[in-house]
Structures are given as C-alpha cells and as structure tokens.
Amino acid sequence: MKVRTLSVLIGLTICCVTMGADQGKTYRSISWDKFNASGPELKQIGWVATRHAKDIKSSDWSVGCETLDRDQANFSVYKDYVGELGAKYGRLQSGWAKCEKEKGVYDFAWLDQCVYGLDEQGVEPWMCLCYGNPIYKSSIQLGSSLGPVVNSEEAMAAWLRYVEVTVARYKDVVREWEIWNEPFGQGEDYAVMVLATAELIKKIQPDAVILVTHIRDSDRTIVLDALKAAGKLDLVDYWAYHPYAQNPDASYQWVEKTQRQLASYSPKYKLYQGEVGCPAILEWTHALAHYPWTEYSQAKWNLRRMAGDRVRGIRSSVFTIIDLKYPNMLQSFGLIRSNLLHEFIYKRPTFYAVQHMMSFFDDAVIPVGILDCESTSPRKLTVAGFQKAGTSVALMWYSGEIPSDELAWDNVDVTVKGVAFQDPVYVEMITGKVFELDQNAWNSEGGNTTCTQLPVWDSPMMLVERAQIEFRKEATR
Template sequence: MKRIGKISPRTSNQIQSSRIGIGFECLDRKMWDDVDEVYDYAVATGAKYARVQTGWSRTELVRGQYDFTWLDRTVDKLLAGSIQPWLNLGYGNMLYTDAPAPDACGWVPLYTEEARTGWRNYIAALVRHFRDRVSLYEVWNEPYSKGFWLPGPPSQSEYVELVKLTAEVIRGILPEAKIIGGNTGTELWFAPCIEEYMKLGLGRYLDVYSYHRYRVMPEIETPEWINFYRAIFKKYGADHLELWQGEAGFPSVTSETEALAGVPMNEEIQARLLLRSLLTDLYLENDYTSYFTISDFKYYYKNGFRNKPNYFGLLTTDTPPRPKKSYDAFRHICTLFDSSTRRDKTTLATMETCNALAEKDRYSFHEKITSSNVVAFERNGRPLIAWWQKVSALKDSSPYPMNLLVWSPDKAFQNPVVIDPLTGEVFEYDFIYEKPDYRVKILDAPLKNYPMLLADREAVLNCISVEE
C-alpha cells in the first residue's frame, strides 16, 4: 500500500448533474441559523438538490399577505451555487386552524372550507412567486405521523385528498411542475398504508414518490423495500413514478429527540453511516437520494418550543459553523458519484481470503462475504467498485485484509487505485492483472465497516489530486 494523493472535492457549480442532494429542512421554524457560511459550505459539497420546507406559518402572518423574503434568500442562494431547491409544502397556520403554537407544525388545512381556501391561496401565491425558479413541489411531510398530521389521527384518504387539491392548484399555474408525495418509511407497518395510498389513486397526482429511512444499519431490508415500492406502483398503474429517498440521516451525538434517539453516536460513526446510506441508495438505483441534513438544530420546534438540540447536521451550529467528518465524507461521494458514475451490472466483483490455499480460512471467510456488499459501478468507461462489511458501524472499523477480484468483459483496469471516502486518501496497492480475462486482483485490500472504492486512475483523474 502506498498513499499517492487525496480526493479533490468538486463544488456544486463544477458538477453538471447527479442524484445526490442535501436537506435544508426546518428553516421554516428557524431551528438553525440562516447564515451565509452554511450556503458556502453547501455549495462546496457538490450536492445538486436541496429539500427546503416552505413554512406557511412563517410566510403568512396576516391573512392574504405573503412575505417570501426569507424563502427567496434560501432559494436564490442555492440556485446561485447550482443547487436546485425542491420545496416541501407545509405546515399549518394559526390563522386558519386550531394550532396552539405559532409553528402550527402538522396542523392540516383540510377540515374547514376556510382552511382549504387559505391553503389554496397560499399555494397559488407561492407557486406564482417561484414559478421561474422552482418546479419541484412536495405535498406535506410524513403524513402518516401523529405528530405531523393534526388534529389526527392520520388518514390515508385525507392525505390523498390534500395531495389532489394541492396538485390541482400547482398544475393550474405551472403545468410542467413535478409533484412529490408519500414520505412513508421502511418498516413493515408502512406496507398497508402504501397500498391504501395506491388503491385511493395517489399515483395519479404524483410524479415522484418519496420515502424516508432512519436506521442504524441502512442496508437492512432496503433492497426489499425498493422492490416493494416499485412493484406496488406497477400493480396500481403508477409505474411512471420516480422513487426518491427524501430523508435519511444520523446524529453525531447521542440524541434525545426524534429519530435514532438513544443510539450511542459520535462524529466518526455518523460519517461511516452516511457513506453506507448513500452507497446503498446509489447501487440500488434510486432516482435520487438525500442526506438529512445540512445543519444541526439549536432546538426543536414541533407544536411549540422544545429546548432540545438535534445533531443530524453535516455542520454544527457554532459561530461560524464547523464541518464534521460527515461533511467531508459527503463531499467525497458527491465528487465521485456524479452522473458520470453509474451502476454496472455486467462487471462482477468478489472477495477471497488472503490465504486462499487454506481450506479452513477459505470457507470461514464466506461468512464475511455474505455479510458484505461488493458492488460494481462504471465511471468514464472503466470499473469503479465499492465494498464494505454490513456490520455495526458503532464498533471499531479496523480493516480485515482480503483480496478483491474484479472481472469485466469490456472495461479494463490500467492503473487501479483504492480510495478511502472517509478520509479522502488515495492509495496504490499491489495487484495482479490477468489481461486475457480482463481480471484484476487487488492484494491485501481492507474490508471495513464503511465503503472503500477501487477505480482506475484514469477514470477519476478529475476527482483526485496526485502527489508526484
């Protein structure tokens, strides 16, 4: 092994397109500081999309008067950095609902004609205001949740009704708009909810179905869920729907609030899991994947103020913000997995024990293979391989030495390099190249509990800086 350089991160302005985005949620409730440094850091990630909540309560403080100044700032600064916002429409408004707190989080404007009219008027004003800048609109957030659908309980038919009336307003002003909805998860109890949505015709009003995933091991059942989503869409005549992972993230500190509360976390673990989450979505060919979220929250605002911080951000809420290890890991994946990198199902890769002649080692190593992902992509006409062990990232990440074997019928390695996307380091390893079979064997490669990457040096030249 010889270190030869590092990943040279590219900005969102330098990346033409990709399937990777970043969350910009909760500015509607001012849960983190809307400072210029956050936008500078966001553009430096290389992300191409950002999910932004629109904040009806923050925008309409007097009936019929809409102040989009705060949202203009966010949309314009993101667009200036070549990041396309997609707008999540919500939540309620005290002027039209019985919400007890100004944020009106979760209070659905569906239960009186006055609330419906107020909502329609707000959506119409918002779409007219942003029609030349934004074409992606998501209806509500996590409508299955008792905390985000009030006064509750959540109802599939009522959510479909909300999507229908909202989509009609949007398309009446912006026919080319792309409508996003769903926001269900990847636990078994979501299955009947999703099927009921499809039975009720939700797919007729959407272009994109978005799901959320919060798991300490992001690989668990995700392939099965993606297959389920796509199959259920087809079953009900909605196979036109794109599938987006709209929220998935991990705290960097053991949290007391919301998702993954109580899990023993730190910044190193957050970064490892971020890499696993993004690579899982990319190799399963989601149409889009987003990391939740750009910034930690100073406190939590959900139907009133809770003085509890939240640590899912790539950045801290320090002044100025401090990037975490997860920030660099996210930048590295955005740089390497733009639209030039695609899943390659004709290239095969596998692992073998370094002591391949010892029968005991060879067969005991099968356990490590079955608990690992080894996935082939291609970049610029050459293979790019990702591999990692699907074991707890809460434990030490000491590497296990193995040999990595790759075969491709038409994509040869000429100068293979191994990349650590956590640290950004690029290495040369000893390898054996069997030219007639287009097979390469990387010797003593590290198997870790987060992804490592093998690529041809020529394929990633615009992504790495080599120390000559």
Template structure:
C-alpha cells in the same frame, strides 16, 4: 447542546492507514458545486419556516459540497401572517441563494396556519392538515397557487406534506392514507394550475408504511404524483433496503401501469453525538463524528446502488437555534444530524466525506453491474471465512473506468477494525483500469494497488482478476488513477 469530542483522537483510533497498499497521495477537491451539471444527490434545508437555523453561513459550504438539490419547507404559517397577504421574501432569499451556490430547490409544501386553525397549539401549526378545516382549505389552495405563481421557472419539484403517516405530522384527525391522497390531489391541482409541467412528489412517509401507501393509492394518489418519496431512517443503512425499494416499486407500478412514478429517498440522517438530541429513538449506543461520517458514506452508496431517482441527506446543519416542535406544543431536544455544526457553522468530519461522495458520484458516474466476488478461505477458521466472505458491494463506471465500492456492512457503531480480503473482479472490455488505485472516502487518501497477473485458468473457480484488498466498515473505492485525478488528486513524491 454540542458534545465536545476529540476529533483528532477519534480519527486516529478509527481511521488508521490502510494496510497492504501503498500511500500515493490524496484528493483535494476544488471544483465548486455550480460546475456539477447534474446529480441525484441532495441535502436537507428544512425547518426555516420555524427559524431553526441561520441559512446565510451555510451557503458557502453548499457551494463546495457538491449536492445539487436542496429540500426546503415552504411554511404557510410564515408566508401568510395576515389573511390573504403573503410574504415570500424569506423564501426568495433561500431559493436565490441556493441557486447562487449551484443548488436547485425542491419545495416541501407543508404544515398548517393558525389563522385558519385556532386549535393548533403553536404558531407554526406543524402537522395540522388544511383539508380538515372548512375555512383553511380554500385558503390553502389560494396560498399554494400564489406560491406556484411566484416560483414558476425557479422551482420545478413540489413535494406535498411531510411524514403524513405518523401523528407527529398529521393532526387533528387520525392518520389516513385516503385523506392524504385528497390533500395531495387538491395541492397538486393548485400547483399545476400555475406550473402545468411541475413534478409533484407524494409520500414523504416516515419509514416504509405499505398499509398507508396502499390506502393512499386506492384513493387515487398515483394519478396526482410524478414521484414518491420515503424516509428510511435506520442505524444500519443497508438493512432491508433492497426489500423496501422493491416493495415500493411494485406497489407504485401496480397502481400506475402506464406511467413510471419515480422513487426518491427523500430524507435520512444520523446524529454526530450520542446524547443531547431528539433522535435517540434510532437505537444508538456509541456515536461520534467519525461514526456519523461512516454512516453517511454507506447511506449514499447504498442508495446509489439501488438507483433511487433522488437521494437526500438530512440535514445540512444541526437544528438548535429555536425550540424544535412537531405537532403539539412539546419542545423537543435539538436535531444534531447536520454535516455542519449548529452555532459555529463549521464543518464536521462528515462534511468532507459527503463532499467526496457528491463529487465522485455526479452524473458522470453511472450504476453498472460488474462482477465482484469476495472470498476468504481459511480452513483453520471456517467461521471467519463465513463472516468475511460477503461485504456489501456497489459497482459503477465513470469515464471509461470501473468503480468498485465495497465495505463491511456491520452496525457502524461496532467500529469494526480493519481487515483484508480477496476480491475477484471482472469488468467489460469497454472499461479499463490500467493503474488501479484505492480511494478511502473517509480520509481522502489514495493508495496504489498492486495489479495482479492476467487471468489464468489453473483454477477452474477463477473467473476474474484477484486482488488482495483492505476491508473496512465504510466504503473504499477501487478504480483507475485517472478517475481520482479528476477529483484534484495530489500525488506525493515516492
């Protein structure tokens, strides 16, 4: 059940106007998703194999969001309800409607079928693995081939299973990396028999599970896949993320020295309320729609900084219209991570925040290392200088201008108050920022930033232009006015 929230009060409390900069307008995006040529950003559209939400009211929102990929579970149990007879019309509607909204589909080919697995406790057979059943395995490969033949030319990316490293989605035997590698092998062969150039994605692991991955790689996983995905859920988005990425990159490269396997952040989300949902295991203590929106902006920016080849937010909408089950027959509480409210299908605060990120960080914005040194020298309070001198930063370029995205990387549930900090910036002379502005990704407000004097060498420690900037616990973006103009910037009269 949705928890009532006074969103206006939450916004006033957590998102006051920024200090030390001058308001000059706000972005009002009008570009549809279909006009974005390409992007690494995607949205979760899973669980329709179990009717967990109604997709039709969501498509108009996705047509505006700007995420150009959607992850869709294919649902063997929904496609084959009588042996050897397939109903793909429900999937046709999803794939075609997503395409009409400007969104490409990535299939997650996953879960079992009670026709061939009589011990599965529920009709959706969530988590039940076909390679463990003599009759199920040939039926599975026949289903996958029929699925691939149906969507040849429409779906290019095929992910095998969901979170095979935890028992909630791997039954009826214990989790095994080697057994998972075998499932991927037979599934990839079936897909490529119909779509030789298909992109096959393995992994989809819950969190980072190096022991599971090594077991799968030693059993030949690398030879079957073109990409590996993982689901690094955590309440502080940046925590240990670089280490996770670097570890996965090393293991994949060691087992595929002659061919680069792409790396996806394949599923990640954050609830918009504290109670009444399935995901209290995340360690929440004060959660609301604004905190969720902060988390989402940080999640996307941290993933973009590390260069994941695709990045998915889970989920487009709250999952609350049918009982939520994993393996077994236990009914779980709803999943309330959506950008859109379940039931009413109205956008949350996070929807517009995600929309700004998707439109600003499409294929025209690329990751570029630029210098950004934060300093806060306070001899009277050296402990404050230590705390404040290291905000998280991610630097990019777009249309000849630098972009500096930065934020205080505390737990967003702390609701840290606004502060200010000195930032010393340098960018290549091929880039220009003649009219520096600050974009608040949470509110869409744009602020004029006083351009500092040109670099002088009176202080030997100075190597770039020094700005005095607001500091928040969510990303602000310093860039040129021409960049925000491309997002539909509406200037206010001075």
C-alpha cells in the same frame, strides 16, 4: 489479519474555521484529525479532488436545508457550504405559517433568501410545502394533523391560495414540489390534500414534478387508490421515503417491495430517498435515538446510505446540512456542527465524506448494480458496481452490521465478478486519500478482478482507474 493504523496526531492541520459571531475563535474536530491519522497500510499518492456544485454539470444528489420555516437554523450561516459540498439539489420547507402571519398577507422575504441563495450556489431548490398555520387553527410542527386543514372550508381554501402564490412566485427556480412532510396515519386526509394540491400545482406549472411525502405503507395504499379512483395517477411523479435504520443497508428489501407496489399502479412512479441521515451523538428522541452514535459511525453511515442508493439509481437527499435547534434539543444530524446560537463550529468528518461522494459520483458515473463477489472474510461484503467513461468503478464495504467507531481495516482476499481494471487505485472515501495498489496484489482476467490482502472495513472504499481520478492540487485541507 486486522490492520489498525492510528498514528500520532501531532503535526496534523487542525480542521478549524473562524466563527462569524466570535472573530478569531477556532474549533478543531478531533474525530477528523483521527480519521486523517488513520488509514490502510498502503502507499498514499494523493487526495481525490472535490468540486463545487457550479462545476458539476448534473447529479441526483440533494442535501437537506430543512426547518428554516421554524427558525431552527440560520440559512446565511451555511449558504456557501451547500455549494462547496457539491449537492445539485437542496430541500427546503416552505413554511406556510411564516409566510402568512396575517390572513391573505404574504411575506416571502425569508424564503426568497433561501431559494435564490441556493440557486446562486448552483444548487436547485426543491420545496416541501408545509406545515399548518395557527391563524387557520392548524399546527406548524412536525407530526401536525391535516384534519384542521382539509376538513375546514376556510383553511383548505387558504392552503390552496398559499400554494398558488408560492408556486407562481418560484416556478422559474423550483421544479419539484413535495406535498407536506410525514403525515403518518392520516391516509384519508392526505389523499384529499394530495389530489387538490397536485392538481393546482400542475395548473400553474404544467411541467412541475410532484412528490408524495414519506407516509406509512397503509397510508400509501390509500393515496394510491384515491389517485386511481379519480383517474389522476399521472399527477404524481415520485414517492418519497425516509429510511431511518440503524444499519443503512437493511432498508433495501422494503425498497424493492415498495417499488413493485408502485409499478403495479403506474410504470412512471419512482422512489425518492427524500430525507435521511445519522446523528453524531446518542440522541434521546427523534430518529435513530437510543444508540451511541459518534462522528465516526455517522460518517460511515451516510456513505453507506449514499452508496446503496446510488448503485440502485435512487435519488438521494442527506439529512441535514447543519445541526438543528429543535424546541427541546440540539439535534446532531448536521454535516456541519453548530451550537445553540446557530453558529458554525466545524465541518464534521461526514461533510467531507459526503463531499467526496457527490464530487465523484455525478451523472457521468453510471450504476451497474450490486456485483457478485467471493472473499476470505466471514463478514458480509457488498460491492457496488459502476461505469465511468467505459471503465469499471467499484465501491466495497462490510454491510452486515451497524457502522462502528473502529478505525481498522481487515486485509481480505476478494474476487469481484464483472469488473476489470488496467491501472487501479484505492480511494478511502471519508478522507479522500488515494493509495497505490501493488501490481502483485491484484489481477484482472476474464472480466473479473481478484485482489489479495485488500484493506476492507465497514465504510465504502473505491477501486477505480487512476486515469478517472482528479487529484487534489493542494496538500492539506
């Protein structure tokens, strides 16, 4: 039986924030109100606590802080929210053209604010070295050609000088360097850039971690073969990928195939999900365009991507912390909603969803893998298994379709193999609500757990021992 619970919104605390540029003006997130007014028909006993990045010892979670090099967002507007989110890493783009506006003269003031600002929040910045520079006849935009850089002696020398100065400046704070961003269809030129840039970085910072950015499959083979031919396979550590798919669970067949290819070249190579997210509205261009996304489906999408990455041990970065004002549009991927003036409007529901995942799933939670399960539902059900302090943790969600806008749960009988509980609770990961499970509604025996009439929907919910949950002290947010 499908359970739909959407209570009256009156009396809910409005999710609102005072805008720095318009003192006293507040905005509410209607979708967040609705999420909080909905839920499975279980007895709520509290909310899961969240943690600031400074209070999390270690995790692999990252959040995107991109496009500041092109002034498409304002770092000072969201700096404090990155730490609040609980991400331990933040992706920045270095902005060659913004740093070197006059040949040989560098101004890093803007980038200093970002690098050291993240560090102040307990967030380790990792740097995407990009894009071109008009003073050397190359473009600053996404999709720009590498040819004007790598095929010009002057421009390539200037690029390497810029890399040298940047790495030397930030090497005490930045350990991980990504070379360019998405140079699709430019395998030969990109191979030249990777070899030269990675060698230079390693010379300046021997313990640096090098990421090859997201490229086409055919380009990746070209770069791999070039590294092998040069005897330089060890220059690279991670291969980034950006899996923009309408169903976030549909990417892992490609992931497994790519992992096999990388392993055939070097056993040390790993994938890094370096940039992906979901719009909050129907976008007319860029990734995941031409689909009627909402703040409801966005929150579910991001949680499913995070759960799928985490259970597979893949480092994962959520795109992006705030809406970006592109030259032709205001993009809606942000965990924070902003306006055309780069001002803070409100935290979207996906901010809280991501915050709950990042707060609980730190490095103390160990992935076990996708677990076998049997259920009475005709829909595809995924169960991701983990261990925390020797106890079982399971994330469960419908994974066969694109996340919907429905705030509705199915009551399902399900048996999960390989997990056992003593005193489990149910956590809805978007709102962070914690619910009691009736003792007669579950049973663990022989290393397996059976639940009857368990509320399930197309977003991850968590079964976990009560003792492993830190409950939020305050009653409202």
